[in-house]
Amino acid sequence: MARIVDRGTSTAMPRSADVARLAGVSQKTVSRVFNDEPYVSADVRRRVLEAADQLGYRRNNAARALASGRTRSIGVVSLGTALYGPASLLMGIERAARGTGYALRVVSTVEGDPAGISGAVQSLLEQGVDGIIISEPIDQGPVTVRVDVPVLVLGAPASFSAPLVLTTSVGSDLLARAATDHLLNLGHQTVHHLAGPQQWYSARDRLQGWRTALAASGRFEPEIVTGDWSAASGYAEGSKLIADPTVTAVFAANDDMAIGLIHALVDAGRRVPDDVSVVGFDDIPVSAHVLPPLTTVRQPFDAVAEEGLKLLLRAIEEPQDDLPSASDPPVELVVRASTACPPPRMTPGQGKRAATATNRGSHRSATSDGGPSIPH
Amino acid sequence: MARIVDRGTSTAMPRSADVARLAGVSQKTVSRVFNDEPYVSADVRRRVLEAADQLGYRRNNAARALASGRTRSIGVVSLGTALYGPASLLMGIERAARGTGYALRVVSTVEGDPAGISGAVQSLLEQGVDGIIISEPIDQGPVTVRVDVPVLVLGAPASFSAPLVLTTSVGSDLLARAATDHLLNLGHQTVHHLAGPQQWYSARDRLQGWRTALAASGRFEPEIVTGDWSAASGYAEGSKLIADPTVTAVFAANDDMAIGLIHALVDAGRRVPDDVSVVGFDDIPVSAHVLPPLTTVRQPFDAVAEEGLKLLLRAIEEPQDDLPSASDPPVELVVRASTACPPPRMTPGQGKRAATATNRGSHRSATSDGGPSIPH
DNA sequence: GGAGATTCTGACAGCGTAGACATGACTGCG
DNA sequence: CGCAGTCATGTCTACGCTGTCAGAATCTCC
Secondary structure: OEEEEEOOOOOOOOOHHHHHHHHOOOHHHHHHHHOOOOOOOHHHHHHHHHHHHHHOOOOOHHHHHHHHOOOOEEEEEEEOOOOHHHHHHHHHHHHHHOOOOOEEEEEEEOOOOOOHHHHHHHHHHHHOOOEEEEEOOEOOOOEEEEEOOOEEEEOOOHHHOOOOEEEEOOOHHHHHHHHHHHHHHOOOOOOEEEEOOOOEHHHHHHHHHHHHHHHHOOOOOOOOEEOOOOHHHHHHHHHHHOOOOOOOEEEEOOHHHHHHHHHHHHHOOOOOOOOOEEEOOEOOHHHHOOOOOOEEEEOOHHHHHHHHHHHHHHHHHOOOOOOOOOOOOOOEEEOOOOOOOOOHHHOOOOOOHHHHHHHOOOOOOOOOOOOOOOOO | OEEEEEOOOOOOOOOHHHHHHHHOOOHHHHHHHHOOOOOOOHHHHHHHHHHHHHHOOOOOHHHHHHHHOOOOEEEEEEEOOOOHHHHHHHHHHHHHHOOOOOEEEEEEEOOOOOOHHHHHHHHHHHHOOOEEEEEOOEOOOOEEEEEOOOEEEEOOOHHHOOOOEEEEOOOHHHHHHHHHHHHHHOOOOOOEEEEOOOOEHHHHHHHHHHHHHHHHOOOOOOOOEEOOOOHHHHHHHHHHHOOOOOOOEEEEOOHHHHHHHHHHHHHOOOOOOOOOEEEOOEOOHHHHOOOOOOEEEEOOHHHHHHHHHHHHHHHHHOOOOOOOOOOOOOOEEEOOOOOOOOOHHHOOOOOOHHHHHHHOOOOOOOOOOOOOOOOO
16 A cells, blocks of 8 residues: 655755755756756766755745746636536546646536636636636626636637637537437437536537437427436426427437436336437446446547647647647447337338338447447 | 636736735735735725736735745545546535635546556645645555645545544445445345455445445355446446346445446346345436436535545644544435345245335335435 | 857846734823 | 833745856867
């Protein structure tokens, strides 16, 4: 087990001057060694490192930040939830940040706090950051924050833009479209939508993607119901939705709500996928193993985080450069057992059975699976 | 939507001296105002705040840290995963930290990195933190880190202790025991265990709690199988476990594995809970809505995070004080529909049918249902 | 062999704040 | 009235590092 040892109050933290004295060089040279600056002879470098090691020297970050004007840390505004999406994105950012030499400062917005995002940004600026990532933003009405570092907004619409602000799509709309198209291709007349809370941009994106898919196929756009991302809301709102017996296909804005919806369907005596097909969104870890295993789309959190961070670091380090906009992340549909062709009576006299049959099970991505039960 | 506005490169960041000049006071007085020090007249305070507001002044954290020797931030070593447990704990810490005046610096350990926790601690110390929280630690073999700030280890065994190190139980063992006892009380002869990866202390705690419960009731302790927390491993390892037809009750070390296990049971033609009862651990958001709704225990993440943080801040701010050890968090068992009395043939000649009927088939979905569950 | 370029090292001056200490102004009280 | 005590503010400086510049040592090449 890791042992954690007190360094003892007797010895104060050594500073670079102490190392310099021990190594017989100037304090500035120690600084050079630790910053990997050129023009330090191999011999001196070795002596400095040895002395530093012997004293247990560590650079003082505060002093570095003060002297250089750069804090070497970036702030992340996250949502104070353990929801799979936000949490995954945060972890993706953490992973991407590692090895860049930048540390992460995380604050999260308080639900119901009117200051919200702007308050969080404010507090990050006070802490001192070289850049800010706003992950999974929520629309909280017009607020203005004065910022002097680059800001990256993950998954916000263009309307968020302003000087120094970068935006990156997380591809929610495309994924939502793919999910809806999958159901349409199976032969469903139309697809209903169990939407996420509309203050969330990602929920709006998914709604939009669903609409686009329906419009592109010239289908009727039914009324939506809106949940709060939770399985409980999926159950409650889903129950309302499926009160309509003509519903044969539902696209839920996340997997949790999809699972709640399936629960509601089963409680109502409807079979999934025989009577109603359900598609989720996120591919949360349990989706492959709930009953029935859930067809869903997978968000490329790591790719989004990595690309976004790269963009931000470039804005920090090469302020003069033009910034390329990020490319669209890949669409990954995971077909499992919660979707199927509509029940016969719901597709009156259409010669589509062959096409439908072909279509079923053909939508799998590399990660998807064979039959209804799918270990990965 | 929040507008983010560049402050413009023309104007440099104002410093306290600028505010002081505008307010007609000394720089030190500005410092006093912003630190809420006593002995500043109301009039001066107002003038300073006005001037600061006018200039858009923000304190420079690096300078503050350098001058005061305190960074006002605490570091969190987290696991680089979006698993519900670790993510929830991290959010709990974030929530608890808010309002304390301490910022959070997060680093996560890389899976497979030999440096692991010690490397993460090292990097936090370099960034400069006043204290460190190690959340959900993993045993990575003997490593020694030299530390000069208080360290709080959430959910590590006593063996982790060392000077300046605090430990807090997350109560996994008690919760595991409650889960196991619940199954025993339903009349099962014994309870099998689908364990988590044993490098995780929390997985060990759960194993231990299960053992304790069995021993306390004088039951036979069956062989365990071990998963990796994922639903997929729950399916795969669970399949091995239930190859034994005498299994009537399984305690899984987390909900994901429990869900995978139920999937495996259903694929094997065993009914849940009629043939086999399953208890999970965590109460992840979908647990109330998977089929059947999962009986599980809920971890008091917020309580643990809050109490732990309080402990740590006390160690930071009153180093002389004796530190009280944290109290045991509450045990919260959530009984849903995945558990019932064992099938008749498994409980030879016991007059328990009435109890079974009562318990079974009550597919209540709300998290705090009646009966044996314990609402908080 | 010496002008110029290149490599290495050091002296010095901040960076923006908080702490130690000094200094008045004012208060209360014998 | 004078002295101690409290309150309000200012002066000066250290915090530990990096950026700038200067100087010394070494190399390069005709």
